[in-house]
Amino acid sequence: MELALVFIVLAAVFGLFMAWGIGANDVANAMAPSVGSRAITISQAVIIAAVFEFAGAVLAGGEVTSTIRRGIVDAALFANDPDLLIIGMLASLLSAGIWLLVASRFGWPVSTTHSIVGAVVGFAAMGMGVEAVKWSQVGQIAMSWVASPLLAGGLAFALFFSIQRLVLGRDDPLAAARRWCPWYVFLAGFFMTLVTLLKGIVHLGVNLGTSTSYALAALIGLVVALIGRVYIGRIPYDPAANRDFHFATVERVFTVPMVVTACAMAFAHGSNDVANAVGPVAAVVSIASSGEVHATAVVSPWILLLGGAGIVLGLATYGHRVIATVGQGITQLTPSRGYAAGTAAAGTIVLASGTGLPISTTHTLVGAVLGIGLARGIAAINLRVVSTIFVSWLVTVPAGALLAAALFFVGRALIR
Amino acid sequence: MASDYISRLFGASPVRPIQEHFAQATACAMVLEPFFDAAIAGDWQRAVEARERIIELEHAADDAKRKLRLALPNSLLMPVNRSDLLELLSMQDAIANQAKDISGLVTGRRMRIPDSLGKPYQEFLRCCLRAVVQAERSVGELDELFETGFRGKEVDVVMAMTEELDRIENESDELQVDLRSRLFQIERQLPPVDVMFLYQIIDWTGELGDLAHRVGSRLHLLISK
Numbered sequence: 001m002e003l004a005l006v007f008i009v010l011a012a013v014f015g016l017f018m019a020w021g022i023g024a025n026d027v028a029n030a031m032a033p034s035v036g037s038r039a040i041t042i043s044q045a046v047i048i049a050a051v052f053e054f055a056g057a058v059l060a061g062g063e064v065t066s067t068i069r070r071g072i073v074d075a076a077l078f079a080n081d082p083d084l085l086i087i088g089m090l091a092s093l094l095s096a097g098i099w100l101l102v103a104s105r106f107g108w109p110v111s112t113t114h115s116i117v118g119a120v121v122g123f124a125a126m127g128m129g130v131e132a133v134k135w136s137q138v139g140q141i142a143m144s145w146v147a148s149p150l151l152a153g154g155l156a157f158a159l160f161f162s163i164q165r166l167v168l169g170r171d172d173p174l175a176a177a178r179r180w181c182p183w184y185v186f187l188a189g190f191f192m193t194l195v196t197l198l199k200g201i202v203h204l205g206v207n208l209g210t211s212t213s214y215a216l217a218a219l220i221g222l223v224v225a226l227i228g229r230v231y232i233g234r235i236p237y238d239p240a241a242n243r244d245f246h247f248a249t250v251e252r253v254f255t256v257p258m259v260v261t262a263c264a265m266a267f268a269h270g271s272n273d274v275a276n277a278v279g280p281v282a283a284v285v286s287i288a289s290s291g292e293v294h295a296t297a298v299v300s301p302w303i304l305l306l307g308g309a310g311i312v313l314g315l316a317t318y319g320h321r322v323i324a325t326v327g328q329g330i331t332q333l334t335p336s337r338g339y340a341a342g343t344a345a346a347g348t349i350v351l352a353s354g355t356g357l358p359i360s361t362t363h364t365l366v367g368a369v370l371g372i373g374l375a376r377g378i379a380a381i382n383l384r385v386v387s388t389i390f391v392s393w394l395v396t397v398p399a400g401a402l403l404a405a406a407l408f409f410v411g412r413a414l415i416r
Numbered sequence: 417m418a419s420d421y422i423s424r425l426f427g428a429s430p431v432r433p434i435q436e437h438f439a440q441a442t443a444c445a446m447v448l449e450p451f452f453d454a455a456i457a458g459d460w461q462r463a464v465e466a467r468e469r470i471i472e473l474e475h476a477a478d479d480a481k482r483k484l485r486l487a488l489p490n491s492l493l494m495p496v497n498r499s500d501l502l503e504l505l506s507m508q509d510a511i512a513n514q515a516k517d518i519s520g521l522v523t524g525r526r527m528r529i530p531d532s533l534g535k536p537y538q539e540f541l542r543c544c545l546r547a548v549v550q551a552e553r554s555v556g557e558l559d560e561l562f563e564t565g566f567r568g569k570e571v572d573v574v575m576a577m578t579e580e581l582d583r584i585e586n587e588s589d590e591l592q593v594d595l596r597s598r599l600f601q602i603e604r605q606l607p608p609v610d611v612m613f614l615y616q617i618i619d620w621t622g623e624l625g626d627l628a629h630r631v632g633s634r635l636h637l638l639i640s641k
Contacts, residue, residue, distance in 0.1 A: 029422050109421040159567070169568015247563045294608075329423025334563075362421065369425060376495030376565045380427030384491040389421055 004288040006085050011288075014093040015281035015303075015312045021100060021312020022112055028322040029365055032371075033338035035327035039175070040262075042320050042327075048259075049266045049319065050312040056270025057308035058301070059130035060196050063356035065299045065307075067137070068116060069286075070278025071356065073124040074165050075293045081286045088127060089280035091407035092119035092400075094278070100402050109385075111360035112326065113384040114393040115400040116276040117141055125407040134245050143355040145393060148348050149367025156371035158396060163376070167250065177253040178232055184257040185228035188343050190221030192249035192264045195350040197272075229254045248279055253336035261342035268349035269361050270311060270385060278307035299303025328340035333369070336379055363389065364373055418557060427492045430484060433509060434505060437480040438631075441512035442552040445545060445624060450520050456534045460526065467519045481505055484608040493620075495566060496638045504634040505573045508555070511548055511627045518620045521614035530602060536595050543588040544621055547628035550581045554635055566639050574639065578632040588625040592618060 031045040040048070054066045078085040096115040103110035117138075119324070124132040163184075170176040194217035197208055208216065232253055241248035282299045335343060345368040366389055374380045447470045451468045454462035484505060488498060529537055554577040557570070564570040567635070595618055 010595055032422065164565050164567045168564040173564075188517075239545070245563075246560050253565075260524050315601075327424045328523055332426040332428065333430060334561075365422060368427060369422075370493075373493050373495075378426070379429035379494065379562050381493040382427045382491060383493050384489075385421060385424050386493075389425075 003083075004291070005091070008290040010082065010090055011086075011093065011281045011284035012306060014090065014097060015277045016306060016313075017208045018093060018097050018100075018112070018277035019274060019307045019310025020317075021097070021145055022277060023053065023311035024127055024318035025104070025314075026112065026273060026324055026361065027266065027269060027315055027319055028326040028341070029362060030262055030269055031323050032326035032330045033333040033342065034149070034255070034259050034262045035257070035323055036123040036333070037251070037335050037338070038254060039259050039335065042190035042324055045262075045323050046320050047078055049323075050315050052263045052272035053274075053311045053315070053316050054268035054308035056272075057274035057311060058125040058270075058304045060267070060271035060300050060350065060353055061078060061274045061278070061283050061307065062303050063360050064275035064281055064353050065279045065304065065381070067141075067356040067358060068120065068275050069299065070138050072117065072120045072141075073128075074134055074136060076131050077128060082291065082293050084128070084412065085293060086284050087124040087411040087415065088404075088408050089120070089283045091123050091411055092116060092279075092404045093233075093280045095119045095122075095403035096400055099396070099403055103396075106393075109213075109389045109394055110396050111362055112273060112276045113146070113358045114396040115358045116279070117358060118397035118400030119224055119313050119395075119404035120280070124403070126405035127408040133179040139300040141315070141357055143357050144352055145363065148352055148357075149358040149370075149390075150179045151351075152344045152348040152364045152368040153371030153374070155347060156340050156368035157375050159344055160337070160372045160375045161379050162375075164342060168247070168336070173247065173250045173362050174253070177250045181232050181253050181257050182225045182229040184343075185260050186221045186225035188257065188260050188264050188339075188346070189224035191343075191347055192267060192350060193217040194345075195268075198354065215286070224260060225302045227262060231256045231414050251335050254339055258335040258338045258342065261339050261346060264346040266387045268353065270308065271353040271357060272349050272361055274304065274307035274311060275353075278303050279358075280339060281306065283335040332378055332380070337369075337372050340377075341365065344368040344371065348361045360393070363393070368392075427489075428487050429562070430488060430494070431562050433484045433487065435555055435558060437484060437505065438478055438508045438552050438555045440473055440477040440480055440485040442509045442548055444470055444477060445515040447473065448515050448518060448541060449538075449545065451522075452529075452538060455511050455522055455527070456538070458528070459521075463519075464523060465488060467523050469520050470515055470609050474512045474516045477509060481509050485602065491613040495562065495641070500634060500638050500641070504555075504631060504638065507627055507631050507634060510629075511624060514515075514620060514624050518617060521613065521617065521620070527610070527613060527617070529614070532602065533595065533598055533614075534600065536591070536598060537621075539619065540588065540591040540595050540618070541621055543584065543591050544625035544628070546620060547581060547584045547625040549630075550577065550584055551628040551631040554578055554581060554632055558635075558638075561639065566641070571639055574635065578635060581629060581632040582605060585625050588622065590633050592622045 029050050031049050034040050035042055035045050038049050097121045098111060121133055121138055151284050166180050167173055167176040197213040197217060235252050237249050282303045287293055345365040349361055372378055423591050447466050450461055451466035467576055557574045599614055
């Protein structure tokens with residue numbers, strides 16, 4: 001393993017680059033509604049996103065990272081030839097990175113998750129033979145790509161329906177909003193904490209047990225809700241704004257749960273998407289440093305830290321521009337809708353992250369928005385864009401696969 | 417890296433444009449009041465000025481209508497039926513057209529409204545315009561309806577507004593019947609062609625109230641998609 005250091009450095013650089021790209025682009029989805037409705041400023045959004053993306057990556061990103069690292073390819077087949085697995089993972093990282101760069105250049109809606117999963121499957125199936133891929137696991141991942149938007153859509157529909165029933169459809173929607181919004185804050189805080197405690201931080205060696213986790217999640221949810229209540233209490237009734245649009249102050253009250261949800265979204269995104277960048281890095285590092293293929297070793301925390309740092313770097317250098325652009329175009333996602341869509345998407349993503357399934361955060365959010373649309377909550381959704389987004393993964397998976405296989409062959413020729 | 421796809425996901429909301437269109441069409445119809453004040457007084461210079469103002473506002477409404485239609489492609493998922501929305505738009509537009517036609521006919525023929533009919537006609541016109549204003553107020557609730565997702569209290573509010581619209585329209589029907597019978601009583605003393613066109617003007621004015629009423633019915637259909 002004379003090349004061990006080279007491999008580790010290469011993997012770290014590629015991984016950092018991909019994490020940078022994720023931070024620069026994808027994070028905007030979580031923060032844009034809050035910025036668009038002027039609940040927070042762009043610099044506040046960047047700081048919030050940085051904190052929660054980082055926390056999500058480090059606290060809850062382990063499971064998905066493990067899946068990408070060793071859930072897709074059968075490591076046993078590489079036991080005699082660990083170099084090949086390293087080359088394959090490097091090829092996957094590079095191909096996903098190139099594909100994403102090409103796609104964003106042409107403006108295609110491409111999911112990072114789909115690129116990296118396609119790439120790993122591609123190099124294994126074409127480079128080592130079809131039996132090198134754990135097809136049952138890949139089947140599960142593909143199923144989760146269908147299930148996650150559906151689940152998020154259903155949750156968003158239900159949440160928006162409850163908002164209609166409890167707040168918007170009432171005689172005095174403002175009083176109802178002031179009464180119920182702290183509970184919506186609680187719901188977001190409780191659920192995110194619970195899933196993280198139960199599923200996410202297990203890989204850090206922390207296991208609190210079910211009842212302690214529930215109690216702690218409820219406590220954290222209550223604390224967040226109380227803070228939310230203080231902010232809600234400070235929002236004044238604005239007669240001038242309400243004369244034209246009677247729900248102006250109601251929506252202002254909903255900015256509080258929406259901002260909490262934006263934090264949850266950033267956390268969920270960190271927990272799921274950081275794995276796309278650092279999963280292959282984790283594989284390369286564990287093989288290169290020990291010289292053999294471990295099937296069981298845990299992901300070293302420093303790799304998750306690397307991913308988190310990459311995302312924060314992307315946010316800091318480029319993210320504010322993207323957030324500003326998306327924020328202007330997303331004004332239809334008013335705080336009440338932004339809350340429902342964000343909470344549904346974040347809940348689905350964190351749940352999937354807990355089970356180790358890498359899903360597309362963008363697709364999940366689109367599913368949630370469609371759910372609200374079906375509840376008659378959004379004025380106009382462009383179905384043509386919806387279909388391009390969903391069709392994109394049919395293209396992305398084979399494209400990532402072919403590119404990774406090609407790079408794998410090149411890499412193998414180089415070290416032989 | 418699909419970030420800006422999330423923002424492209426949202427089509428432009430048709431709510432504000434449709435409200436602005438109706439505001440323009442209503443403003444156009446409202447000019448009929450000063451127009452007839454001038455025409456009945458025989459001040460044709462002022463009447464022609466008012467007529468020009470009507471044409472101007474009608475063109476503005478037309479432009480707004482065209483723009484809105486282009487912004488409503490088939491591929492939009494909306495909480496309301498697209499064809500109902502387009503139907504609502506064309507009725508709003510018909511109100512502006514109607515105002516243009518009425519003022520056009522009166523100016524073109526330099527029509528004289530008999531003294532005994534002047535006051536009742538103005539009362540009738542004001543009632544029809546009240547219906548138009550009430551319809552505009554109902555359409556003004558469209559943003560609140562979209563906000564609530566067409567559920568709950570807001571639906572009742574709009575229903576009450578359209579009921580009021582029904583009431584105003586009934587009143588204008590009664591005034592129309594009364595006006596016709598007044599004209600009938602004096603029609604033999606007037607040149608027959610003038611009488612024919614006076615009936616025409618009464619009909620067309622009543623049509624304004626009808627159109628406003630139909631805007632209200634469309635709003636009902638939108639709500640109960």
